[in-house]
Amino acid sequence: MKLSSFGPANTITRTAESHPLTWRLRDDGAVVLLKEYESKNGYAAARRALKEFAPDDIVNAVKDSGLKGRGGAGFPTGVKWSLMPKDDSQNVRYLLCNADEMEPNTWKDRLLMEQLPHLLIEGMLISARALKANTGYIFLRGEYVEAARNLNQALDEARTAGLIGKNVLGSGFDFELYVHTGAGRYICGEETALINSLEGRRANPRSKPPFPAAVGVWGKPTCVNNVETLCNVPAIVANGNDWFKSLALAGSEDMGTKLMGFSGKVKNPGVWELPFGITARELFEDYAGGMRDGFTLKAWQPGGAGTGFLLPEHLDAQMYAGGIAKVGTRMGTGLAMAVDDSISMVSLLRNMEEFFARESCGWCTPCRDGLPWSVKLLRALENGEGREGDIGVLEQLVGFLGPGKTYCAHAPGAVEPLGSAIKYFRSEFEQGISATAAAPAAAAHSGVSA
Amino acid sequence: MPTGSQLIATSRYTLSPKARADIEHAIHHYPDPRAASIDALKIVQAEEGWVPDGAIPAIADVLGIPASDVEGVATFYSLIFRQPVGRHVIKLCDSMVCYVNGHEQVLDAIKTSIGIGLGETSADGRFTLLPICCLGNCDKGSTMMIDDDTHGGLTPESVVPLLEQYK
Numbered sequence: 001m002k003l004s005s006f007g008p009a010n011t012i013t014r015t016a017e018s019h020p021l022t023w024r025l026r027d028d029g030a031v032v033l034l035k036e037y038e039s040k041n042g043y044a045a046a047r048r049a050l051k052e053f054a055p056d057d058i059v060n061a062v063k064d065s066g067l068k069g070r071g072g073a074g075f076p077t078g079v080k081w082s083l084m085p086k087d088d089s090q091n092v093r094y095l096l097c098n099a100d101e102m103e104p105n106t107w108k109d110r111l112l113m114e115q116l117p118h119l120l121i122e123g124m125l126i127s128a129r130a131l132k133a134n135t136g137y138i139f140l141r142g143e144y145v146e147a148a149r150n151l152n153q154a155l156d157e158a159r160t161a162g163l164i165g166k167n168v169l170g171s172g173f174d175f176e177l178y179v180h181t182g183a184g185r186y187i188c189g190e191e192t193a194l195i196n197s198l199e200g201r202r203a204n205p206r207s208k209p210p211f212p213a214a215v216g217v218w219g220k221p222t223c224v225n226n227v228e229t230l231c232n233v234p235a236i237v238a239n240g241n242d243w244f245k246s247l248a249l250a251g252s253e254d255m256g257t258k259l260m261g262f263s264g265k266v267k268n269p270g271v272w273e274l275p276f277g278i279t280a281r282e283l284f285e286d287y288a289g290g291m292r293d294g295f296t297l298k299a300w301q302p303g304g305a306g307t308g309f310l311l312p313e314h315l316d317a318q319m320y321a322g323g324i325a326k327v328g329t330r331m332g333t334g335l336a337m338a339v340d341d342s343i344s345m346v347s348l349l350r351n352m353e354e355f356f357a358r359e360s361c362g363w364c365t366p367c368r369d370g371l372p373w374s375v376k377l378l379r380a381l382e383n384g385e386g387r388e389g390d391i392g393v394l395e396q397l398v399g400f401l402g403p404g405k406t407y408c409a410h411a412p413g414a415v416e417p418l419g420s421a422i423k424y425f426r427s428e429f430e431q432g433i434s435a436t437a438a439a440p441a442a443a444a445h446s447g448v449s450a
Numbered sequence: 451m452p453t454g455s456q457l458i459a460t461s462r463y464t465l466s467p468k469a470r471a472d473i474e475h476a477i478h479h480y481p482d483p484r485a486a487s488i489d490a491l492k493i494v495q496a497e498e499g500w501v502p503d504g505a506i507p508a509i510a511d512v513l514g515i516p517a518s519d520v521e522g523v524a525t526f527y528s529l530i531f532r533q534p535v536g537r538h539v540i541k542l543c544d545s546m547v548c549y550v551n552g553h554e555q556v557l558d559a560i561k562t563s564i565g566i567g568l569g570e571t572s573a574d575g576r577f578t579l580l581p582i583c584c585l586g587n588c589d590k591g592s593t594m595m596i597d598d599d600t601h602g603g604l605t606p607e608s609v610v611p612l613l614e615q616y617k
Binding site for chain 2: 145202203261263271305338348352354361
C-alpha cells in the first residue's frame with residue numbers, strides 16, 4: 001500500500017499566479033523531475049537571480065515581500081537573512097533547510113519534497129546566493145524515505161545539469177548541497193538542536209545568544225529555514241513583491257499563500273495551498289467538508305501540537321498569525337485538527353503530553369521533570385483517580401513551563417494546548433477528581449487490591 | 451585524548467570493508483568527521499540490524515572521536531538501536547491525529563496479535579514494536595511504518611492481516 005496523495009492537494013484548481021507552491025504538482029501525485037520541472041518554468045527564477053541580482057538585492061526582495069517563516073514560529077525571513085554578517089571576510093557560511101517535519105499534524109513539507117524536490121533545490125540555490133553560502137544541507141527526518149529518494153534523485157539531476165556544484169550556470173557562484181537524514185527525535189527540529197545534530201552531537205538546543213547567524217554550524221554563520229519558506233523564494237524573485245503581496249486576502253497582515261490543512265474526523269482531510277486570510281470556517285467546511293456523519297466538532301487546533309485549542313465559535317477567525325492571535329493562540333503551521341465529541345479532552349491531552357515528555361531532550365529541568373509530572377496528573381484524572389488540587393498543579397505547570405522559562409520552545413509548546421484545554425473544558429478535568437481520594441496521603445494506597 | 455579502542459578494550463568488532471568505505475564516504479560531506487557519527491551508526495545498523503557494542507569504538511576510531519561521544523549519540527536518537535531488534539520493526543504513530551483516529555485500539559490489536567508491548571521484540575525474532583512521532587500521513591490516520599513501508603487507514607481489523615505479510 002503506497003501513500004502518494006495528501007488528500008486533494010493535487011486536484012484542486014491551481015494556477016502559477018495563485019498557487020506558487022503547488023501549481024506544478026501532477027494530478028497523479030508522482031514526483032516532478034527536472035525535465036518536467038523546467039518545462040513548467042522551473043529554474044527560470046534561479047537563472048534570473050544569479051544573472052541579474054546581487055546577493056543583497058535578493059535579501060532585500062525577500063525582506064520587502066514580507067515572507068515569514070513557515071515552520072511554525074513565523075519569524076520574518078528577510079530579517080533573519082539580514083542578521084547574517086555583512087563582513088565578507090567571514091566567507092564560510094551555511095544554509096540549512098529544516099526538513100525535520102515531526103510536529104504532530106504537520107504534513108506539508110513532505111508533500112513538497114516528495115513531489116516537487118526541484119522547487120526546494122531551486123529555493124535553496126537562490127537563498128544560498130543571497131546569503132553567500134556555498135554549502136547547504138537539507139536536514140531530513142530519517143523516516144521520510146520517499147522524500148530522501150526523490151530529493152537525492154533531483155540533486156543528481158541538478159548536479160549533472162550544472163545547477164548545483166562549481167560555477168552554477170556560469171555565474172561564478174559555487175553551491176554544494178547535501179541531504180542529511182536524521183535518526184529520530186522531534187527536538188531536532190529546534191534550529192540550534194538541529195545544528196548540534198548535524199554536527200554529529202546529541203540534539204540538545206544551544207543557549208542563545210549567540211544566534212546561528214553569528215555562530216552556527218561548525219562555528220560559522222548559519223541560516224536555518226523551513227522547507228516551505230525556501231520554496232516561496234523562487235516565485236518572489238520571479239514575480240516580484242507586488243504580486244506576492246496581492247495573494248493574501250483582505251485583512252491579512254501575512255503575505256502570500258500557505259499550505260493549510262484539516263485532519264481528524266472530517267469528511268475530506270487534506271492539505272491545500274490557500275491564501276492567508278481565509279477563515280478557518282472556509283478551511284473546515286469548504287475544503288475539509290465539515291465533520292463526518294455522526295460526529296460533532298467539539299474543539300480545534302489551528303496549527304500543530306504546540307498551538308492552543310479553540311472552540312467551534314472561533315472558526316470565523318482568519319488564518320494568519322494576527323487573526324489567530326486575536327482568538328488567543330498561534331497559527332503555528334496552519335495545519336488544523338478537528339476534535340470530535342467522542343474524544344475526552346483529558347485523554348487527548350494525556351496523549352499529547354506523553355509525546356512531549358518522551359521527546360524532551362532532558363537538558364533543562366522544567367521540561368525534563370515538568371512534562372512527565374503533567375502526564376502523571378493527566379493519567380490520574382483520565383482514570384478518575386485525580387486528587388483535589390491536581391488541576392491547580394497542572395495550571396502551575398502551564399506557568400512554570402511557559403515562554404522564557406526554558407532554553408527552547410519545546411516546553412512552552414507543550415503547555416499551550418494544556419492551558420487552553422483546561423480553560424475551555426475545565427469540567428472534564430474536574431470529572432476526573434475522585435471523591436474518595438480527597439486526602440492525598442491516604443490516596444496512594446487506598447483502593448488498591450493486591 | 452583516549453581512542454575508542456582504549457576506552458572499551460575488551461570489545462572486538464571489525465567494520466566490514468563496505469561499512470568502512472561508506473563511513474569514509476559520508477565523512478566527505480562535512481568539514482568535521484564527527485558529523486558523520488549518525489551516518490556511521492546507520493551504516494552499521496543497516497548491515498547488522500542494530501549497533502553491537504563493539505561497533506561503537508570501531509566507529510570512534512574511524513571518526514577520530516571518543517567512543518563515549520559515539521555512545522552518547524547512539525543512545526540519544528530513537529532510531530539507533532543498541533540492542534537487537536526483530537526482522538521487522540513496526541513504528542506505530544502515536545501522535546494526536548492518530549489518537550483521534552483510534553491508534554490505541556490499533557495498538558491493542560497489534561499487541562494481542564504478536565504478543566508484545568511497545569519497546570519489545572517477539573520471542574521468534576520476527577517483530578519489534580515501537581512508537582514513533584507523527585509520520586505526516588494525517589489524512590490517513592491511524593498510520594504506521596513497517597521497516598520502510600508506510601501504511602495508513604489502519605483499524606484493529608485491518609492491521610492483523612497486514613502483519614501477516616511480514617514473515
